[in-house]
Every structure is written in C-alpha cells, then in structure tokens.
Amino acid sequence: MVSQLERPARRKTPRETRALFAAFQAANPNPTTELAYTNAYQLLIAVVMSAQTTDVAVNKATEKFFPQIQTPTQMLAWGEENLKAAIRTIGLYQTKAKHVMALSSLLLERHGGEVPHSLAALEALPGVGRKTASLVANTLWGEPVVAVDTHVFRVARRLGLSRAATPETMAAELPQKIPTAYLQDAHHWLILHGRYVCKAPTPKCRICPVEKMCQSPFKVVNFHI
Numbered sequence: 183m184v185s186q187l188e189r190p191a192r193r194k195t196p197r198e199t200r201a202l203f204a205a206f207q208a209a210n211p212n213p214t215t216e217l218a219y220t221n222a223y224q225l226l227i228a229v230v231m232s233a234q235t236t237d238v239a240v241n242k243a244t245e246k247f248f249p250q251i252q253t254p255t256q257m258l259a260w261g262e263e264n265l266k267a268a269i270r271t272i273g274l275y276q277t278k279a280k281h282v283m284a285l286s287s288l289l290l291e292r293h294g295g296e297v298p299h300s301l302a303a304l305e306a307l308p309g310v311g312r313k314t315a316s317l318v319a320n321t322l323w324g325e326p327v328v329a330v331d332t333h334v335f336r337v338a339r340r341l342g343l344s345r346a347a348t349p350e351t352m353a354a355e356l357p358q359k360i361p362t363a364y365l366q367d368a369h370h371w372l373i374l375h376g377r378y379v380c381k382a383p384t385p386k387c388r389i390c391p392v393e394k395m396c397q398s399p400f401k402v403v404n405f406h407i
C-alpha cells in the first residue's frame with residue numbers, strides 16, 4: 183500500500199506544528215462541519231449518509247425531511263421506504279437507509295433515544311465506524327479526536343503532520359502530535375483545507391494559507407514567478 187501513496191513531507195517539529203495550526207486558526211477561527219443539522223441525532227445520521235458522498239449531496243437529500251424528522255422515534259414511524267425515496271440521490275442509499283433505521287432502534291433501546299457520548303457506544307451502532315464516531319463526538323462534544331478521511335489523510339502527509347501509511351494509524355498518531363489547544367478543531371481545518379485548497383491531484387498552492395510552511399513534494403512551486 184505504501185508504494186501507491188504520495189511521498190510524505192518530512193515530519194514537522196512540535197514548534198512547526200504549533201505554527202501551522204496557529205495559521206489555520208488565523209485563517210478560519212471557527213471551523214465546523216458543512217453538514218446541515220439541528221440536533222445530535224440529525225448530525226449522526228447525516229454523517230452516516232455522507233460515506234462516499236459529498237456533504238452537499240447529503241444536505242440536498244436531508245433538507246427534504248429534516249424539518250419533520252428530528253428524533254429516532256419520528257424516523258421509525260416515517261419508515262424505511264420513505265427514507266429510501268428521500269435519499270436515493272446519494273450513493274449506497276439502500277444500505278444507508280437500513281443502517282439509519284437499525285441505529286434509530288438501538289438508540290431507543292440502549293440510550294433512551296439520545297446519541298451516546300462515548301466513542302465505543304457510537305461505534306456499536308449500525309453503520310457507524312471509528313471515523314463516523316470520531317467526527318460526531320468531535321463536532322458535538324469537542325472530543326479531542328481526529329477523524330481521518332481521505333482529505334485529512336492526504337493533507338496531514340503533505341504537511342508533515344504524519345507519515346502514517348493508513349488512516350487508522352494516522353488517527354491514533356495525530357492526537358499525540360497536535361497541540362491540545364488546536365485538537366478540537368484540527369479535523370475541520372484539515373478536511374476543509376483538503377476539500378477546497380490542498381486538493382488531489384492538483385493542490386491550489388497559490389491560495390494556500392500555509393504555503394510557506396509546506397514542504398510537500400507535491401507543492402506547486404512556480405506560481406510566484
């Protein structure tokens with residue numbers, strides 16, 4: 183697997199890492215998810231639906247029913263067929279609809295209809311893996327965890343925050359490397375940076391707020407000319 187990955191940048195020192203996140207913070211003081219939601223339950227199911235789908239596509243689907251469906255009880259009463267019809271524009275919608283129904287039942291059975299605060303309890307829900315659990319816990323409760331998706335994985339390697347070869351290894355490593363003061367927002371800074379600036383395959387280095395701190399072999403270096 184390593185040979186198929188981009189070559190990572192050299193590892194940043196703690197001082198460089200601190201400066202990097204200070205720059206992200208200066209550029210965007212209050213980063214958050216682009217998924218639309220009004221409560222913890224809606225965020226949880228929006229994140230489940232966002233696997234291999236853009237946040238924009240999820241928001242377009244959920245805006246049709248989030249005004250009426252705000253709790254597991256309402257979702258179960260509404261039913262799987264209605265949910266499928268509402269989300270059929272997003273990838274894997276049949277599986278995702280099944281997961282939403284099953285996790286809604288479990289939330290009622292085990293957690294009184296509330297979204298649990300613990301990562302382990304979240305991960306025990308259908309359709310909720312470590313990445314989804316971390317994103318929900320970080321966004322809702324400020325848990326100091328970093329959900330590593332494809333954007334975070336690429337950006338962290340380009341910026342020398344990690345040379346990990348898998349998202350799982352990186353997810354374990356990043357909380358040790360990122361200063362505590364920046365940990366709560368780190369996921370959102372990195373994912374937004376990857377989504378809009380440090381894109382694959384062509385990063386927009388010309389508009390990058392951390393360009394001067396980047397030693398990536400994939401950095402576009404001649405735009406100053």
Ligand code: SF4
Nearest residue numbers: 380385387390393396
């Ligand atoms: S300079 Fe380019 S490669 Fe480096 S982080 Fe910024 S956008 Fe990504």
